[in-house]
Amino acid sequence: xxxxxxxxxxxxxxxxxxxxxxxxxxxxxxxxxxxxxxxxxxxxxxxxxxxxxxxxxxxxxxxxxxxxxxxxxxxxxxxxxxxxxxxxxxxxxxxxxxxxxxxxxxxxxxxxxxxxxxxxxxxxxxxxxxxxxxxxxxxxxxxxxxxxxxxxxxxxxxxxxxxxxxxxxxxxxxxxxxxxxxxxxxxxxxxxxxxxxxxxxxxxxxxxxxxxxxxxxxxxxxxxxxxxxxxxxxxxxxxxxxxxxxxxxxxxxxxxxxx
Numbered sequence: 001x002x003x004x005x006x007x008x009x010x011x012x013x014x015x016x017x018x019x020x021x022x023x024x025x026x027x028x029x030x031x032x033x034x035x036x037x038x039x040x041x042x043x044x045x046x047x048x049x050x051x052x053x054x055x056x057x058x059x060x061x062x063x064x065x066x067x068x069x070x071x072x073x074x075x076x077x078x079x080x081x082x083x084x085x086x087x088x089x090x091x092x093x094x095x096x097x098x099x100x101x102x103x104x105x106x107x108x109x110x111x112x113x114x115x116x117x118x119x120x121x122x123x124x125x126x127x128x129x130x131x132x133x134x135x136x137x138x139x140x141x142x143x144x145x146x147x148x149x150x151x152x153x154x155x156x157x158x159x160x161x162x163x164x165x166x167x168x169x170x171x172x173x174x175x176x177x178x179x180x181x182x183x184x185x186x187x188x189x190x191x192x193x194x195x196x197x198x199x200x201x202x203x204x205x206x207x208x209x210x211x212x213x214x215x216x217x218x219x220x221x222x223x224x225x226x227x228x229x230x231x232x233x234x235x236x237x238x239x240x241x242x243x244x245x246x247x248x249x250x251x252x253x254x255x256x257x258x259x
Contacts, residue, residue, distance in 0.1 A: 018050075090159060123201050200226040
């Protein structure tokens with residue numbers, strides 16, 4: 001384990017990289033003894049520096065294809081901030097090397113806490129489902145990092161965009177929702193809800209149990225991005241993206257503007 005002073009120092013390094021939009025070499029190269037507990041402690045300090053209200057969580061590496069793409073062994077979580085929500089257009093210059101992921105987002109209507117919350121309780125606690133686009137942007141050069149680096153970097157959370165919500169109970173089996181990721185009017189990827197940890201409810205259950213390990217719960221009204229359903233896709237200035245789902249889940253669109 002690292003010391004609290006080291007946690008503070010590394011959080012400041014990550015925050016400065018964010019402010020300057022400059023990539024870093026992995027923190028684990030400086031402190032090879034870094035553990036997962038260190039990473040989440042650094043993450044908490046980094047999030048506090050952003051000065052924006054937390055609105056929920058994002059899950060990272062929930063699909064086998066994403067773990068393979070990034071060389072990570074297990075899922076993790078990061079904190080979603082109100083200030084990083086996008087509506088339509090986002091300035092590309094805000095990022096170092098952004099990637100796009102199609103996701104299913106959920107909003108909870110009840111508090112969830114504990115390490116043995118049943119899946120039935122998870123399902124009953126979800127108010128709405130949304131199509132979502134997540135923008136990930138690692139602080140580390142060329143996305144070369146260890147799992148501990150990614151966690152400390154708030155799981156590469158950089159932005160997100162939500163489609164209109166629908167009542168969760170109107171979707172009989174969210175795990176079977178099929179999605180298409182469209183870039184500049186051409187489909188470039190597809191996936192299904194089941195691709196992220198077996199489905200959005202299973203992913204949410206994992207998060208609740210993981211938060212319990214840190215002495216945390218998930219309050220009612222939380223927004224959770226349940227994980228990428230395809231490989232993360234490269235973004236260039238001016239690119240537009242749309243995510244479409246089967247059933248009655250409404251689409252979501254986002255454009256990275258070059259200004």
